[in-house]
Amino acid sequence: MALAERLRISPGVPLLLAAFVWLASPLLLGAILSAAVCHELGHWLVLRRVGGRIQRLHITVFGAEMQVDDRRISYGGELLTAAAGPVSNLLLAAAMGLLGRWWEPLYLFAGAQLVLGAFNLLPALPLDGGRILWLALAWLTEPYTAQRVLSAVSLAVSLALLLGGGWFIWRQGGSPFLLVGAVGLTGWNLREIKLAKGG
Known part of the structure; x- marks a missing residue:
């Protein structure tokens, strides 16, 4: 190849x-x-x-x-x-x-x-923590349930990171790269949820 x-x-x-x-x-x-x-x-x-x-x-x-x-x-x-x-x-x-x-x-x-x-x-896809959480949940339950739980956790973590990063930069200043990463994570997870729903 x-x-x-x-x-x-x-x-x-x-x-x-x-x-x-x-x-x-x-x-x-x-x-x-x-x-x-x-x-x-x-x-x-x-x-x-x-x-x-x-x-x-x-x-x-x-x-x-x-x-x-x-x-x-x-x-x-x-x-x-x-x-x-x-x-x-x-x-x-x-x-x-x-x-x-x-x-x-x-x-x-x-x-x-x-x-x-x-x-x-962090337990959010596409990060390693999200993959680790999915593997643990799939082993304990089954892949479909693992994916549903992970989708909710992943979106919650990315939104918390987005809000927390925005608040921290607004209050303390500093590098915007954390916020850029949080925006990317949130966008990725919203897109994955939309694809899962067939939209």
């Missing part, structure tokens, strides 16, 4: 990178990109370990969406794969935070790892 067929990059990714270059420092951009790479490597390493293979990779503003081959992976294997990205970020955040005493820029890299790991654990 050709590289162009296996790798697809959303048009929003270059725009997001350009916004980071314009609004933030090159060091911050490096910290965020390195956290994203470590996150996806965590997923990939565990996916390989549980017997999965990536057929296609779609890079979006929310990260990378991996299309796995048709091999059957257990709920446990999928759950481990979904958790591996955020867990790798959190472990690296702790390690870099400790090493920051000797080289101060590592605190920035630790912060990027921490924010990306924690954000991805």
Whole structure:
């Protein structure tokens, strides 16, 4: 399969990178990109370990969406794969935070790892936390119920993040990137609910 067929990059990714270059420092951009790479490597390493293979990779503003081959992976294997990205970020955040005493820029890299790991654990699709919640619910009940519960939780989390992020920026100022992420999450979840209803 050709590289162009296996790798697809959303048009929003270059725009997001350009916004980071314009609004933030090159060091911050490096910290965020390195956290994203470590996150996806965590997923990939565990996916390989549980017997999965990536057929296609779609890079979006929310990260990378991996299309796995048709091999059957257990709920446990999928759950481990979904958790591996955020867990790798959190472990690296702790390690870099400790090493920051000797080289101060590592605190920035630790912060990027921490924010990306924690954000991805939110129980909202298309984040890893949403996938983890769906897998746990599907294992305890069945996929249809899991999807209905997750849709409601996911929309509630994205709306809370949108309102909370807007309030925080209005009261405290600061970077709009959290708000941009919240808008994207809310839009994604509203679109998924509309598609599920056949609209």
